[in-house]
Amino acid sequence: MATPSHRRSLRKRRTLLASAAAVAATGLGASYFVMSANAEAVDLYHQTLAAKDGWASSGTGTTGGTKADAAHTFTVSTRAQLVKALGSASDTTPRIIKVKGTIDANTDDSGKKLSCANYASGTGYSLAAYLKAFDPATYGKKLPSGTQETARKAAQDKQKKNIVFRVPSNTTIVGVPGTKAGILGGSVLVQNVKNVIIRNLTFADTQDCFPQWDPTDGSSGEWNSNYDSVTLRGVTNVWADHNTFTDAPTFDKTEATHFGRKYQVHDGALDITNGSDLVTVERNQFTNHDKTMLIGSSDTDSTGKLRVSIHHNVWKGIVQRAPLARIGQIHLYNNVYDTTTVNGYAPKYSLDSRAKAQVVAEHNVWKLPSDAKVAKLLSGDGTGSVAGGGNLVNGTTTDLVAAYNAANSSKKIKTTVNWTPTLTAGLESSVKNLPTSLATSTGAGVLS
Ligand code: CA
Numbered sequence: 001m002a003t004p005s006h007r008r009s010l011r012k013r014r015t016l017l018a019s020a021a022a023v024a025a026t027g028l029g030a031s032y033f034v035m036s037a038n039a040e041a042v043d044l045y046h047q048t049l050a051a052k053d054g055w056a057s058s059g060t061g062t063t064g065g066t067k068a069d070a071a072h073t074f075t076v077s078t079r080a081q082l083v084k085a086l087g088s089a090s091d092t093t094p095r096i097i098k099v100k101g102t103i104d105a106n107t108d109d110s111g112k113k114l115s116c117a118n119y120a121s122g123t124g125y126s127l128a129a130y131l132k133a134f135d136p137a138t139y140g141k142k143l144p145s146g147t148q149e150t151a152r153k154a155a156q157d158k159q160k161k162n163i164v165f166r167v168p169s170n171t172t173i174v175g176v177p178g179t180k181a182g183i184l185g186g187s188v189l190v191q192n193v194k195n196v197i198i199r200n201l202t203f204a205d206t207q208d209c210f211p212q213w214d215p216t217d218g219s220s221g222e223w224n225s226n227y228d229s230v231t232l233r234g235v236t237n238v239w240a241d242h243n244t245f246t247d248a249p250t251f252d253k254t255e256a257t258h259f260g261r262k263y264q265v266h267d268g269a270l271d272i273t274n275g276s277d278l279v280t281v282e283r284n285q286f287t288n289h290d291k292t293m294l295i296g297s298s299d300t301d302s303t304g305k306l307r308v309s310i311h312h313n314v315w316k317g318i319v320q321r322a323p324l325a326r327i328g329q330i331h332l333y334n335n336v337y338d339t340t341t342v343n344g345y346a347p348k349y350s351l352d353s354r355a356k357a358q359v360v361a362e363h364n365v366w367k368l369p370s371d372a373k374v375a376k377l378l379s380g381d382g383t384g385s386v387a388g389g390g391n392l393v394n395g396t397t398t399d400l401v402a403a404y405n406a407a408n409s410s411k412k413i414k415t416t417v418n419w420t421p422t423l424t425a426g427l428e429s430s431v432k433n434l435p436t437s438l439a440t441s442t443g444a445g446v447l448s
């Protein structure tokens with residue numbers, strides 16, 4: 001009879017053989033094989049970020065809740081269960097949270113669906129009264145203040161208590177394979193904590209029921225919303241892997257226009273701000289969204305931090321911020337950008353480098369419609385850098401920065417950076433087949 005260790009080694013060998021077969025079948029590269037072999041030696045819930053896999057592998061690495069005991073290993077399928085499993089934001093006990101199926105954040109403790117009207121109830125807020133109170137034609141171009149703004153804020157706070165999920169340190173949140181796992185209408189807030197893993201989840205339609213009118217935002221004013229699907233604020237060591245981010249089923253094009261501006265109920269998909277550091281974002285799908293990923297919330301966010309690796313993600317049907325990068329050392333590689341307009345989400349630009357951001361963008365692939373301009377793929381304020389080569393546009397190696405700088409007489413993008421990426425496990429330099437391989441190997445629902 002086989003000893004336990006013998007059985008383990010047999011099982012491991014079978015796993016390796018199965019991985020090798022899978023690699024042969026999909027044509028994925030050798031680097032992917034190594035990661036799969038490591039990953040499959042332990043179950044999905046106990047996997048940790050591989051060595052040298054981007055900035056989140058730096059320092060002590062990113063292990064999430066892998067050391068969780070049985071009492072801190074949860075399977076949740078309702079909002080109330082998720083809240084209970086997350087516990088207190090200050091409790092650093094390792095925990096693993098398996099999300100089974102889709103959790104609707106806009107539900108009460110008994111699972112009953114909550115509407116925007118439910119949150120507004122008792123506050124005195126109504127959109128009609130708000131629009132009447134702050135019409136620039138009568139109220140002027142100043143920030144809303146008074147009864148209806150107070151009521152809006154009260155209603156917003158009620159929704160916030162319901163849909164924001166605070167994640168403590170040393171936590172792994174993973175979708176259970178085969179269950180369409182995800183969070184609908186919720187905002188996962190990882191703030192001032194360390195060591196968090198978020199995988200295999202679909203984050204859909206994170207909505208603020210109560211956008212605020214700001215007539216001073218831009219030249220024409222904006223409606224601003226409060227919640228990202230995932231917000232990283234002041235965190236260290238976070239790995240976001242194999243998730244899907246989308247506004248579906250509520251596309252921006254279906255929203256009304258008020259005061260001449262589109263009513264915007266969505267904020268970011270995955271925002272990384274307030275001195276967050278050592279983050280790896282890989283193999284996610286970002287789709288059907290406007291302001292997708294902010295790195296640094298202002299030009300003075302935090303120097304020496306905001307180090308983020310973004311690789312093997314698919315960005316399709318997104319308008320801007322993929323990402324908008326500030327200040328940090330940011331490595332962007334092996335991503336696929338499809339700038340086809342999807343459900344009314346018409347791309348403005350892909351990457352914005354500003355506030356002295358030190359971006360290395362290499363071996364990414366862009367698919368552009370025939371009338372799109374390469375010069376429009378980048379944006380900047382004249383202080384940001386974008387280095388790196390080997391980027392393909394419609395199959396041809398292209399210097400994006402040269403194209404951008406040739407088309408812009410000022411605010412040119414700098415081409416040198418103050419660092420060289422070394423945490424690059426899995427970096428592929430031959431990327432022609434990346435659109436095909438990432439189409440079926442990214443986002444929620446492909447891990448098992
Ligand atoms: Ca906003």
Ligand code: CA
Nearest residue numbers: 228267268271
């Ligand atoms: Ca945000």
